[in-house]
Amino acid sequence: MIEAVDLGRKFGELTAVENLNLSIDKGEVLGFLGPNGAGKTTTIRMLSCLIRPTWGQASINGYDIRKDGHEIRKMVGIQTESPGFYERLSVKRNLEFFSQLYTASNLSKKIDTYLGLFDLKDRINSPVKDLSKGMKQKLALTRALLHDPEVLFLDEPTSALDPQAAKKVREFIKEMSISGRTIFLSTHNLAEAELLSDRIAVFNQRVIAIDTPKNLRSQLFIHKTCIRLQYLDDSYRRSLEILDFVHNIEVIDNGYIIEIERPEKHVPAVIDNLVNLGARIQHVSDVEHSLEEVYTTLINEEKEMAS
Amino acid sequence: MLMMTLMPIIMVGAPFLYISIILNVVEVPTISSGFFQRAIDSFVSANPGMSEFQPIQLFQIILFKQGAFFLLMITIMVGMSIATFSVIGEKQNRSLEPLLATPVRTWELLVGKVLAAAVPALVMTWLCSLLYMGGVYAYSADLFPLIVDYTWIIIMLFISPAVALLSLGLGVIISSRSNDPRSAQNWGVFLILPVLFIIVGPILGTFPLNITSLLVIGSVFATLTIVVFYFGVKIFNRDAILTKWR
Numbered sequence: 362m363i364e365a366v367d368l369g370r371k372f373g374e375l376t377a378v379e380n381l382n383l384s385i386d387k388g389e390v391l392g393f394l395g396p397n398g399a400g401k402t403t404t405i406r407m408l409s410c411l412i413r414p415t416w417g418q419a420s421i422n423g424y425d426i427r428k429d430g431h432e433i434r435k436m437v438g439i440q441t442e443s444p445g446f447y448e449r450l451s452v453k454r455n456l457e458f459f460s461q462l463y464t465a466s467n468l469s470k471k472i473d474t475y476l477g478l479f480d481l482k483d484r485i486n487s488p489v490k491d492l493s494k495g496m497k498q499k500l501a502l503t504r505a506l507l508h509d510p511e512v513l514f515l516d517e518p519t520s521a522l523d524p525q526a527a528k529k530v531r532e533f534i535k536e537m538s539i540s541g542r543t544i545f546l547s548t549h550n551l552a553e554a555e556l557l558s559d560r561i562a563v564f565n566q567r568v569i570a571i572d573t574p575k576n577l578r579s580q581l582f583i584h585k586t587c588i589r590l591q592y593l594d595d596s597y598r599r600s601l602e603i604l605d606f607v608h609n610i611e612v613i614d615n616g617y618i619i620e621i622e623r624p625e626k627h628v629p630a631v632i633d634n635l636v637n638l639g640a641r642i643q644h645v646s647d648v649e650h651s652l653e654e655v656y657t658t659l660i661n662e663e664k665e666m667a668s
Numbered sequence: 669m670l671m672m673t674l675m676p677i678i679m680v681g682a683p684f685l686y687i688s689i690i691l692n693v694v695e696v697p698t699i700s701s702g703f704f705q706r707a708i709d710s711f712v713s714a715n716p717g718m719s720e721f722q723p724i725q726l727f728q729i730i731l732f733k734q735g736a737f738f739l740l741m742i743t744i745m746v747g748m749s750i751a752t753f754s755v756i757g758e759k760q761n762r763s764l765e766p767l768l769a770t771p772v773r774t775w776e777l778l779v780g781k782v783l784a785a786a787v788p789a790l791v792m793t794w795l796c797s798l799l800y801m802g803g804v805y806a807y808s809a810d811l812f813p814l815i816v817d818y819t820w821i822i823i824m825l826f827i828s829p830a831v832a833l834l835s836l837g838l839g840v841i842i843s844s845r846s847n848d849p850r851s852a853q854n855w856g857v858f859l860i861l862p863v864l865f866i867i868v869g870p871i872l873g874t875f876p877l878n879i880t881s882l883l884v885i886g887s888v889f890a891t892l893t894i895v896v897f898y899f900g901v902k903i904f905n906r907d908a909i910l911t912k913w914r
Contacts, residue, residue, distance in 0.1 A: 372911060411769055412907045434771040441769065445762040462770035504766065 362387040362512065362543045363408065368417035370403050377403040379567045380417065385545065387511075390538045391571075392558030393547040394656055399565045401547045402442055405514045408545065409439045421512055435463065438510030440518055444501035448490035452481065455489055456504060463508035475503040478533065480526070494521040502530065512543045519553060531557060551652040561652070563659045570659050577655050583608055584624040585648035588631070589616035591641035600634055607631065618648055675745045676796045683735040684803060687728055714878040718814070725811070732807075732815040735800050736823040739793050743832045747789030751839030752852040754781040759909065760849070768906050775901045781840045786832040793832075797824055822882045830889035837896040844904050 363385040370378045378400040385391045395401050406412045408419055410430035419426045424433050446455045453472065460468050476482045479499040484492060492500065498521045505513060518534065519527035534557050538544050548554050554561055555574050562571040570577055590597070593615065601607050601619065606627045608620040621627050628645070635642060708726045712719050718726060758764040767777075805812045839856050846852035 406910065409769055411765065412910055431771050431773065434769060437769075439766070439769045441765045443762045443765075445764070445766045447763055448761065459766065459770060462767075462772050501766070 362389070363419070363421050363545065365408070365419040366417055368404075368407060368414050368419050370400070370407055370412070371415045376566060378407070378414075381419075381564075381568060383562060383568060383571060385543055387543055388538060388541045389560065390534070390544040390546055390558045392554030392561040393545060393564055394549070394551065394554055394561060395547075395564035396660060401564060402516060404564070405439065405516055405545065405547060409437050409514050410434055411439075435508075436511045437514065438505035438508065438512070439514040440498075440501050440505045440516055442516045444497040446489040446497065446500065449488055451486050451488055452476070452492070452500060453485045455500070456507060459504050460507045465508040468507065471507050472503075475506060479503060479529065495523060495526055498522060499526065499530065502533075506537075510542070512545070513537065514545045514547075516547045517549065518546070519548070519550060527553075551656055555652045563656055565660060565663050569663050574652055574655070577652075577659075578650050581655055581658050582650045583620040583622065585618050585620050585650075586624055586628050586631070587613070587616060587618050587644075587646050587648050588635070588642060589644040590635070591615075591643055594638075594640070597635055597638055597640050600638055601631065604631065604634070615643075676742050676792055679738045679742050680735075680796050680800050680803070682738055683731050683800075684807070687731050690727075690731075691724075714881070728808070729811060729814050732804050732811065733819065735804070735815075736797075736820050739797050739800065740823070740828055740831055742796055743786075743789045743793045743828050744835045746792050747785045747832055747836045748839045748856045749853070750785035750788065751782065751836040752843045752846075752856040753849050754785060754840050755843040755909070756846055756849050756852050757843075765910060768910065774904045774906075775897070778837070778840055778897060778900050778904065781843075782833060782836045785836045785839065786829070789832055789836070790829060793828055794824065818879060819882055822879065822886065826886040827882060827889065830886045830893060834889050834893040834896060837893055837900060841896065841900040841903070844900075844909060 363383070365381045365383050368378060368381040369376065381404060383391070393401055393404070403412070407414050408421065408426060410426050410433045413427065421433050422436060424436075426433060447458070450458070456472050457468065460471075465471065472485075473482070476485055479502070481492075481496060481499060481503070484496065489497065489500070498518070502515070502518060505515075515534070519530050522530060531553060534544060534546070538557070538559075544557075546554065546557060558574070560571060560573050561577060563569045563577075570580070572580065593612070598610060598612065598617065601610055601617065604627075606622045608622065610620075611618040619631065621631065624647070632642060632645065705723075707730055708723055711726060711730050718729070721729070755764070758767060772780075801812075801816050804815055839852075842855045843849075843852045846855060
């Protein structure tokens with residue numbers, strides 16, 4: 362659906378995006394994570410044909426971003442960084458205006474549906490200048506959806522929203538992806554990215570890593586398992602230390618956190634070992650590294666390499 | 669806003685003011701000599717049927733007819749104040765990026781911007797024209813049919829829209845190339861100076877005020893409008909507008 366090959370953009374001497382390579386399937390949600398100034402907005406602008414790349418190629422649904430801007434803009438919905446409305450016009454008039462540029466059909470029904478969904482129905486005749494920042498953001502999402510785009514570019518879609526509204530928007534994004542829309546989600550909210558994204562791209566001028574959240578964790582960190590026992594004994598720890606697939610043992614209140622290679626194979630062996638020594642196991646669980654740890658590790662490694 | 673209200677009042681009132689000043693200050697023999705006589709001679713040669721009128725009457729007819737060109741100033745100035753703000757204003761309001769993200773083509777955007785400036789400017793001009801015609805009728809019902817004739821209709825219905833489209837096309841292009849509204853408006857005023865040539869042309873005797881010259885002038889403006897739009901579309905750089913402006 363979205364393909365980018367060595368896509369890059371320079372502003373004068375500054376390279377904002379350097380050789381972006383990615384492929385996003387139809388119906389996939391790609392979480393696009395990166396620090397401020399990483400080039401996320403520039404990437405979205407290039408892919409949605411707002412600005413031209415300095416080098417490289419990209420296509421959306423087979424349309425070339427260099428040649429087929431008009432076709433791409435028809436099939437793409439974009440929620441820009443700043444909402445950008447005609448402040449003195451009403452909510453309804455703004456939506457009607459932009460929809461007419463997309464020649465959207467069933468307009469009034471869609472406006473009603475989306476404004477109802479985002480709790481903006483009672484503000485339909487209010488001038489946009491009277492809306493809060495969060496309301497404008499929801500309105501910008503509504504605007505991006507009115508022409509039923511196949512691809513959605515969302516730039517920080519929940520950044521100004523209260524928790525309840527943000528939850529609603531996330532649920533809605535999930536529904537959109539289930540209905541087959543391809544979503545490019547740029548966000549700083551790591552929990553949101555993990556919740557919504559099929560894959561995550563960590564980006565800082567170039568893609569540092571791209572994979573499912575689970576695979577990113579396993580690539581970066583050795584698996585950890587938490588084993589809670591009724592009581593601890595030194596012999597238990599010693600028996601674990603001699604196992605060659607156990608890398609590290611951290612003693613906690615009533616158990617151990619153990620770093621294990623290939624957990625699906627070796628966790629049962631660890632448990633057998635403990636049971637044979639008479640240990641009374643209460644609970645075994647995986648210890649997951651947060652996406653924040655994944656992100657921070659990747660960005661720090663990138664910085665170290667660069668320096 | 670000042671431009672939208674003050675300019676029409678000045679332009680409608682100016683010919684009446686000039687005539688009353690000249691008739692009260694300048695003596696009739698002065699009108700029949702020098703600059704004034706050249707304007708009268710040029711007018712009579714373009715309109716031979718007017719030769720029977722007295723110089724003072726001819727002078728009034730010329731000045732009142734000139735009112736049509738003063739009204740063109742309303743079209744230009746009111747339209748320019750909207751047009752020069754059209755693209756840079758969207759950038760400032762941050763509505764330009766969502767607008768450029770739509771499938772709207774560059775020529776559609778430019779035509780839309782020009783029409784959005786031209787329609788209010790032309791409506792304002794035509795309303796002022798009605799007001800002016802009322803004033804002329806009240807001043808002299810005898811001279812009214814000589815002043816509001818076919819040339820008046822051509823100026824209002826052909827030259828005025830042609831001038832509006834040309835100058836506002838320039839205004840929108842300037843707006844799309846400027847970094848702030850103030851410089852856009854300064855450039856706008858500078859670039860419409862050639863357009864003002866037609867306002868003073870008949871007075872200076874540069875060209876006669878008759879149907880042929882008016883149709884030629886209108887056609888030149890219409891042709892220039894097409895050329896301006898063509899280049900406007902070519903030089904409209906979405907990328908630069910979104911990335912270079914702050």
